[in-house]
Amino acid sequence: MKRVEGATLAGFVMIGLMSGLLILAQTQDGPRFEVASIKPANPSAPRGGRLAAPPIGTRPGLLTARNATLKQLIRGAYTLENYQISGGPGWLDSAGFDVEAKSTDGANRDQLLPMLRALLTDRFKLAFHREKKELAAFDLVLAKSGPKFHALKPGADSVPGRTNHMRLKDLPSLATFLTRLSSDEPVFDKTGLTGEFDLELDIGKIGEAASQGGEAAGPVEMRERMFEATANAILDELGIKLVPTKAPVDIFVIDHAEKASAN
Numbered sequence: 192m193k194r195v196e197g198a199t200l201a202g203f204v205m206i207g208l209m210s211g212l213l214i215l216a217q218t219q220d221g222p223r224f225e226v227a228s229i230k231p232a233n234p235s236a237p238r239g240g241r242l243a244a245p246p247i248g249t250r251p252g253l254l255t256a257r258n259a260t261l262k263q264l265i266r267g268a269y270t271l272e273n274y275q276i277s278g279g280p281g282w283l284d285s286a287g288f289d290v291e292a293k294s295t296d297g298a299n300r301d302q303l304l305p306m307l308r309a310l311l312t313d314r315f316k317l318a319f320h321r322e323k324k325e326l327a328a329f330d331l332v333l334a335k336s337g338p339k340f341h342a343l344k345p346g347a348d349s350v351p352g353r354t355n356h357m358r359l360k361d362l363p364s365l366a367t368f369l370t371r372l373s374s375d376e377p378v379f380d381k382t383g384l385t386g387e388f389d390l391e392l393d394i395g396k397i398g399e400a401a402s403q404g405g406e407a408a409g410p411v412e413m414r415e416r417m418f419e420a421t422a423n424a425i426l427d428e429l430g431i432k433l434v435p436t437k438a439p440v441d442i443f444v445i446d447h448a449e450k451a452s453a454n
Contacts (some may be wrong), residue, residue: 221305221306221309222294222296222298222302222305222306222309223306223309223310223313224254224292224293224294224306224309224310225293225294225295226292226293227290227291227292227293227310227314228289228290228291228292229288229289229290229310229314229451229453230288230289230453231286231287231288231289231453232257232258232259232287232288232289233258233287234287236257236258236287237258238258238259238260238287239263241273241371241372241414242368242371242372244267245259245263245264245266245267246258246259246263246267247259247263247264247267247268247307249299249300249303251297251298251299252293252294252295252296252297252298253291253292253293253294253303254290254291254292254293254294254303254304254306254307255290255291255292256288256289256290257289258287258288258289259287259288259289259290260283260284260285260286260287260288261279261282261283261284261286261288261311261315261317261448262276262279262283262284263284264288264290264307264311265311265317265443265445267304267307268304268307268308268311269308269443270304271443272367272370272371272377273371273375274326274370274375274376274377274440275440275441275442275443276442276443276445277324277442277443277444277445278444278445278446279445279448280448282450283445283448286450288451290310292306292307292310294306314451314452315448315449315450315451316447316448316449317445317447317448318445318446318447318448319443319444319445319446320444320446321441321442321443321444322441322442322444323439323440323441323442324439324440324442325437325438325439325440326376326377326437326438326440327376327435327436327437328376328377328378328379328435328436328437328438328440329369329373329376329377329378329379329433329434329435329436330378330379330381330433330434330436331362331365331366331369331378331379331380331381331382331431331432331433332381332382332431332432332433332434333382333383333384333430333431333432334426334430334431334432336430337430338382338384338429338430338431339428339429339430340388340389340390340391340429340430341388341389342386342387342388342389343360343386343387343388343389354395355393355394355395355396355398356391356392356393356394356395357391357392357394358389358390358391359390359392360387360388360389360390361386361387361388361390362380362382362384362388362390362431363380364390365380365390365425365431366378366379366380369418369421369422369425369433372414372417372418372421373414373418374411374414374415374418377438377440378433379438382431390429391428392421392424392425392428392429393424393428396424397417397420397421397424398417398420400416400420400423400424401413401416401417401419401420402416404416
């Protein structure tokens with residue numbers, strides 16, 4: 192019995208040591224913020240939804256985030272989408288934080304984001320590893336009828352937007368929009384077209400199509416309806432279709448995280 196208890200205790204000690212080593216190994220050796228403040232956010236403060244980019248603002252020497260979850264901060268710091276993040280505590284995508292961090296050297300956004308990674312390690316005790324995982328996905332490809340949109344001339348802008356219409360300038364942006372609209376199924380641009388285009392979707396019409404069949408049971412069902420309606424719209428309006436597939440994806444697996452204490 193004592194042997195078993197001793198082995199169990201040794202196992203716990205080893206797990207603790209490994210967690211500590213993970214955090215230590217992922218502590219950034221590069222530049223850090225001169226000063227950083229992290230505070231719990233007002234729960235009633237506005238927060239962007241799934242379609243929004245992580246709420247991280249930058250200007251020379253300053254990084255700010257308002258009511259950002261740790262998941263959003265990780266997405267912004269490591270340039271990830273929701274489907275690429277796995278694991279983590281229950282509050283990962285609910286507890287909001289206000290972040291204000293300053294650098295004395297006037298660092299730009301590309302220089303500030305690595306500092307944010309170090310801050311997440313230091314203040315949230317974030318530890319993670321990466322692994323490959325095969326996920327259900329979609330390829331964005333041209334329909335047999337060909338594209339129904341035109342390229343923008345160099346230096347030209349798209350025509351003024353119309354009410355209830357969404358305009359995008361490139362196909363990777365469309366793939367990102369569809370990815371965030373989906374139920375965590377990535378969409379990859381496989382059209383083979385590069386450059387800027389005048390891509391327009393009638394969001395009002397998409398919303399009407401998604402609303403058919405009565406009230407949705409909840410946000411998940413409504414998001415699925417919107418995704419299906421948008422898939423139909425890009426085929427009809429743009430001559431692009433979604434083809435189901437499977438793809439190996441890099442996954443950011445959270446091994447450990449703690450809530451950052453208020454300053």
